[in-house]
Amino acid sequence: MIVRVRPRPGRTAPSSDSDFPVPRSAPHPFGVESRRGFAPWAAVGLLLALAWAMAAKADQWQGSWGDATETATSAAAMIGVPFALAAGAWQGGRERRLRMTELRSSSARSRPVQFLVAALPLAGLLALAYLVAVVGVLAACAPYASAGGPAPTAYAGTAVSLAACAVLGHVAGRVVSFRLTAPLLAIGGYVVEGALGTQQSDLSYLAFCLVRVSGDDKIAVWWYPLVAALWAGGLAAAAVVAVAGHRRVAALLPLAAALGAATLLVQTGDGLLRDNPLARRQVCDTSTVPDICVNGTRPGMLPEVKRALSGLTDRLAGVRNLPVRYEDLGRRPRDDEAELPSLAPIGWSVVRGRLTDPSRYAREAAWTLLRPGCDEPPAGPVAVTDEAVLRWLAPDTGSEAARADQVARARKDGDRDRLATYRAEDRAYARLAAMTDGERRSWLGRYFATAGRCAPEPNEVPSL
Template sequence: MTGRKQQETSAVRGSAAPEAGADRPVRAAEGPDRTARNAPRSGPAPVPRGQRPFRGPLRAELTRWFGPVVGATVLVTLLFTMADKADLWLITWISTADHLRTAGLLVGGPLTAAAACWQGGRERRRGTGDLLATMSRTPLRRALLAAAPTILWPVVGYLLTTAVCLVATWRYASYGRPWVSLIAADATALGALGVLGFLAGRVVPWRLAPPLVAVSTYLALGLPGYSESAVTWLSPALEHSYPWDRPLWWCAPVSMMWTAGLAGAALLAYAARRRVTALVPLAAAATAAALLMQLGTEGPWRPDPAAAALVCDDGTPQVCASRVHARMLPGASAALAGLSAKLRGVPNTPARVVESETSAAHETDAEVSGWDTYFRRNRITEPELFALNAAADTAAPRSCPTPDAHTRADDISTAVVDWLAPIPGLDDLPPPPAPLYTRTLTRLRTMPERERTRWLGRYLAAARSCHLDRVTAP
């Protein structure tokens, strides 16, 4: 039994020896496996620098709730403000730019400054100022990252509002193009207000600072418009009311340099390591301010002869509108059709009825005002009053001196105007008309056509030569 067990044990050992030998190649193969494990793991191919997704602290700041909410608030507020006065700016490109400037700066500006002021006090409210100061970022970078939401998002809201309004104006504008330079200047001013409001929030440790900043911003933008001094043009929110003008080519860039330089100087003076660098944008802002203050009474606007050029119909007399109101011409011709019919064949009748205040009007033309008043989106809304204005200048030109006292010629000319362009219910209005007016108007309605034509010819000859004293009643 003992000999048999020894044989079995030796057989087991003999069979195990090859297995141990078989393990050696496996151990030798472990070298490459360890190298493979220590080698860097294969991952997705690196993305080129220009195609990397937008990541980092700036994205984190911009995607937090406060920035998008401020931008959406500015967008909704400006859209509501513009929609409320759509009939006043859906006329020309320049009127659209004017109302965008007013809404964007006088309405969106205080809102942006107040939101930025609240954002500026964020670290103080959270008590994280000392913690952030230990980070490797410079104070200027930390300030820029914190202020970015209330600078960029309001500008985005303003630009989206501008895009909507420009698309709407495209249907109604008759001449010109969008004033992109003015839009860029307004967007820059809005961003500058965000920077200044943010710095106010950092400096003033008071929870009521945002509303006070909003009120101060509104006053700083609006009050210069009531002044006649040289500092008037330093406010980027000033309106313009003449559709036949155009801005100077350098006005928008200089305005951008003024607002951006002022905001940049304040930011560098607050957060830069070397505050002397603030002198560079401050010098740029001072240079721009000096240029703007040299504009004088005319401001940054100059006449545009091409915009004031007349476009006329083929009627008798011709009805002429400026190029900026060319799409209103069919409605104006229809409103003045009755006046033209009554003046047809009458001697000394003006050859044209032109839009007033245009440089293309002659002294012999009759002028009609109210194109922006009696038209809405190129459609006439009060044709009777529009025709009354044209008849008034036809029968009593504006170029004639106004008498100091009421004369009999006034009653006659008023009767002629009311006959040329009657308004329903005018006779029933108080006070009761003068007897000479009543007799003249009744006579014009009942006179034979030939006799009325001769009398109207004599009347127009005396009236348009400013000799109303020679007028006799019919």
């Protein structure tokens, strides 16, 4: 007997299996961990901390790729490493706080998979937060940096090391059942990083995330950050295998890789850095007297320096016995050269591609023409003449104000000798300023013929 079931009025019978609703698959735990919970907030917190630390020192790195790299890696070492250790420990102790240990043990996934699903989202997001901060630093540096370029391996290696610190913290959080594990790890990480970072020995290269460079003068060899990342990553991998692996003896393999990387870092030492080839070059403007040369690491500063020294070079036009050029190579100038006042480090005399005090810079440049390399300035009539020449070549409002204060203090103290010296300097300056252009050029030519002597006799220097 065949019984036919008729559908109810208003409904149609399903024609095939495809008409039945298909249940949605559950979201993957990795995606859930990456989008919700603690990991995204930790990444935002790290990003804000790094951004604040690097923005606070923006004057000291905008305009130099080397200084920008040094600032970014230092912030990652002193802020990122303690933060990642603490965040990883907090995340690692979550199962115990929420009493999910038995639920985890009953899961179909293996222990290594469970561990990685819980640890990697935080580690990856913290590394991503660091890279976002680095992109901001590079974007802020690019308009003012005129030579060189960023160091991709330094940023990549630091990001990997930061992720490894988060994994190490996660292991500690799972193993140590103590609520203060996270803050203690943060404090310990900060102390260890600070101790290693200030070491004067080769052990300083073992500090996590700290790629040691020296501004634009020394740059890291390309493989140094990658070996540093292997040092941190190998330790993290060994800890993971030891805690969650099926065969804990396998932890010896990544541990051996980490120790090998550490040995290479320590034994190579300062060999991990090399001289920046740009630092041995100069970019010069030969339209002035003397020529003006700036270091090859900052060629964009040449127009700014020339503008600041324009008054000095105009006053020296037609004067004989001058140096051929202002050099900027970080070495002792030759006999026919004068040393350009230093443009480094960024943040002192130069901020964002501009001289902070052009008048003072010009005065320092004029001073290098007088008795260069002398340990002690001359005294007596020669010192009076030098001061008059300096005041005329590079007038500076700040220096004149300071001199006026010194004169007032000497007058208040009743120091007659100092007052007599100041009056002699004023008379000499007035005579030099009162000369005609031809007379002054001739006199300055005779004066600069003796300007290179540290202790000339008074009768050898033309008087005023």
